Amino acid sequence: MVILGAGHNGLVAASYLGRAGLSVLLLEKNDYIGGASTSQKVFPDYDARLSRYSYLVSLFPEKIIRDLGLNLELRRRATGSFTPYIKSGTHDGLLMSNVDEAVSRRSIVDLTGSETEFEQMKKFYNLSHVFAERAWDSMLEPLVAKEEMKRRFDSDETSREAWRSMAEEPIGRSLEHYLQNDLVRGLVLTDAKVGIFTHPQDPSLVQNRCFLYHLIGNRTGEWKVPVGGMGAVARELEQAARKAGAEFRTNVDLVDVDLGSETKSVAFNADGKNENVDARFLLVNFGRNVLAKYSGKVYQPEAVDEGSVFKMNMLLSRLPQLKAKKYPSEQAWCGTFHSDEGYEQMNASYEQAAKGQLPDKTPCEVYCHTLTDDSILSPDLRAKGYHTITLFGLDAPYSLFAKDNERTRKEAEKKFLTSMNQWLEEPLEDCLAVARDGSFCVESKSPVDIENSLGMYHGNIFQDSPTWPFASLKEQIGKWGVETEWENVFLCGSSALRGGAVSGIPGHNAARKVIELVRSNTKSKHRNVAATA
Numbered sequence: 001m002v003i004l005g006a007g008h009n010g011l012v013a014a015s016y017l018g019r020a021g022l023s024v025l026l027l028e029k030n031d032y033i034g035g036a037s038t039s040q041k042v043f044p045d046y047d048a049r050l051s052r053y054s055y056l057v058s059l060f061p062e063k064i065i066r067d068l069g070l071n072l073e074l075r076r077r078a079t080g081s082f083t084p085y086i087k088s089g090t091h092d093g094l095l096m097s098n099v100d101e102a103v104s105r106r107s108i109v110d111l112t113g114s115e116t117e118f119e120q121m122k123k124f125y126n127l128s129h130v131f132a133e134r135a136w137d138s139m140l141e142p143l144v145a146k147e148e149m150k151r152r153f154d155s156d157e158t159s160r161e162a163w164r165s166m167a168e169e170p171i172g173r174s175l176e177h178y179l180q181n182d183l184v185r186g187l188v189l190t191d192a193k194v195g196i197f198t199h200p201q202d203p204s205l206v207q208n209r210c211f212l213y214h215l216i217g218n219r220t221g222e223w224k225v226p227v228g229g230m231g232a233v234a235r236e237l238e239q240a241a242r243k244a245g246a247e248f249r250t251n252v253d254l255v256d257v258d259l260g261s262e263t264k265s266v267a268f269n270a271d272g273k274n275e276n277v278d279a280r281f282l283l284v285n286f287g288r289n290v291l292a293k294y295s296g297k298v299y300q301p302e303a304v305d306e307g308s309v310f311k312m313n314m315l316l317s318r319l320p321q322l323k324a325k326k327y328p329s330e331q332a333w334c335g336t337f338h339s340d341e342g343y344e345q346m347n348a349s350y351e352q353a354a355k356g357q358l359p360d361k362t363p364c365e366v367y368c369h370t371l372t373d374d375s376i377l378s379p380d381l382r383a384k385g386y387h388t389i390t391l392f393g394l395d396a397p398y399s400l401f402a403k404d405n406e407r408t409r410k411e412a413e414k415k416f417l418t419s420m421n422q423w424l425e426e427p428l429e430d431c432l433a434v435a436r437d438g439s440f441c442v443e444s445k446s447p448v449d450i451e452n453s454l455g456m457y458h459g460n461i462f463q464d465s466p467t468w469p470f471a472s473l474k475e476q477i478g479k480w481g482v483e484t485e486w487e488n489v490f491l492c493g494s495s496a497l498r499g500g501a502v503s504g505i506p507g508h509n510a511a512r513k514v515i516e517l518v519r520s521n522t523k524s525k526h527r528n529v530a531a532t533a
């Protein structure tokens with residue numbers, strides 16, 4: 001068994017398959033294991049290991065953690081989100097607490113003048129909770145038909161509404177029905193836009209799928225901090241895979257992949273040597289776009305597959321103070337800090353980006369890992385009060401960067417810093433750590449950079465657009481969602497149906513598919529032997 005790519009999903013698949021007794025070899029192009037789940041010493045002068053791409057975990061099923069005996073600590077953030085705003089000339093902020101509902105309620109009352117919006121928000125989120133209850137467990141099972149999934153919601157009016165608003169109508173409809181305040185609407189909408197280029201009324205419903213990805217994880221949809229950074233998750237998975245007998249090759253240049261023959265053969269170059277390996281099964285961890293390069297077939301993406309992300313990793317010598325004084329800065333920064341993410345503002349930034357311009361105001365969200373888990377810093381940096389923050393920018397589609405990535409990246413970086421600075425007592429630049437060569441400790445990644453580093457199609461953080469938690473087509477019913485047109489070649493990464501995010505789900509599902517095939521082959525061999533005897 002060969003696994004092409006060693007992202008976290010490849011590692012999950014390798015662990016299950018190794019434990020089932022199969023021999024597994026992973027071939028990875030980069031010089032490290034983990035793909036988009038990695039921590040790196042991004043700024044060589046400082047001993048801080050930042051989650052370079054993905055940073056929070058919600059969708060990784062507890063079942064996989066138990067099955068593989070993983071030792072992962074996923075820590076709750078005390079603050080869910082903080083959204084600064086100016087009201088009557090005064091800086092204030094909307095704070096949603098993960099630990100104290102009264103704090104969130106009071107904060108919404110301060111913003112809107114009544115409790116109505118808070119109650120409406122709870123009603124709206126109840127719809128996604130109902131969805132999570134009905135759909136979550138199915139993620140680790142073969143795909144059910146859309147009609148079958150719909151039937152699971154046919155028990156009462158709230159459940160039927162949950163189905164309608166999440167799976168049939170653009171999410172903007174129910175969002176606008178329940179919520180009236182622009183900032184609250186925007187706060188909710190961000191979960192439908194993270195990583196993809198869309199808007200609330202998008203007829204493709206890709207925004208609904210993205211929203212569900214952000215709300216159904218382990219039934220709660222809570223996003224937690226992986227202690228030790230995302231690299232700790234990958235490291236734990238790598239260890240589990242090695243323990244199960246998997247072998248790894250990094251810095252691999254795939255030369256040729258024979259997908260069609262009964263015995264799959266992979267030619268690659270590693271350490272300057274050409275090598276060849278044969279396998280009965282091939283699992284593909286990278287996206288369909290990369291696979292197309294080896295199959296010789298033209299990759300035909302849909303418009304919704306385009307990635308939309310601007311990621312900035314920063315090391316700070318101190319946490320900036322906020323203009324809003326109601327909450328301590330630490331409380332605000334440890335949740336997801338939203339900037340320029342009002343509902344109408346994001347409709348405007350979407351329109352501008354769709355016309356090929358970087359938006360005037362660039363929506364983004366920022367969070368400080370080290371306030372929840374400072375183990376990613378050396379004791380020295382901890383003692384000096386250093387912190388890491390990560391910024392995730394929206395409405396930054398690949399097409400904006402494709403022509404002149406260097407120039408647009410610089411321009412975007414400035415805009416995102418300006419967006420943040422409007423809420424700070426002192427510019428973020430004054431708080432950034434400085435490298436020995438005098439440069440600021442900021443690393444920015446556009447969708448073009450992400451595609452170049454990881455192969456993700458047009459920088460789509462989910463490899464391609466997120467899919468429904470049920471079969472959209474008749475031929476998918478009862479399948480694992482990992483099948484390809486080639487026999488014994490399966491997707492085990494985010495490009496599989498129900499792939500995307502740090503979830504291990506497609507890795508698990510691909511492994512289950514292979515194990516089923518191996519077992520059914522073994523059974524039929526036994527039957528044949530018995531018949532001959």
Ligand SMILES: Cc1cc2nc3c(=O)[nH]c(=O)nc-3n(C[C@H](O)[C@H](O)[C@H](O)COP(=O)(O)OP(=O)(O)OC[C@H]3O[C@@H](n4cnc5c(N)ncnc54)[C@H](O)[C@@H]3O)c2cc1C
Binds near residue numbers: 309
């Ligand atoms: C900036 C960013 C932020 C994100 N934030 C979050 C987050 O906070 N939480 C979350 O849940 N998800 C997040 N995601 C999404 C999540 O990281 C990915 O969906 C997930 O990690 C993908 O895992 P994977 O194993 O399926 O694929 P990948 O991690 O993409 O792994 C594929 C592997 O294949 C390798 N590869 C590619 N081409 C070749 C080749 N030709 N030959 C050999 N190997 C190859 C790659 O190097 C990589 O190691 C984020 C992603 C990005 C980019």
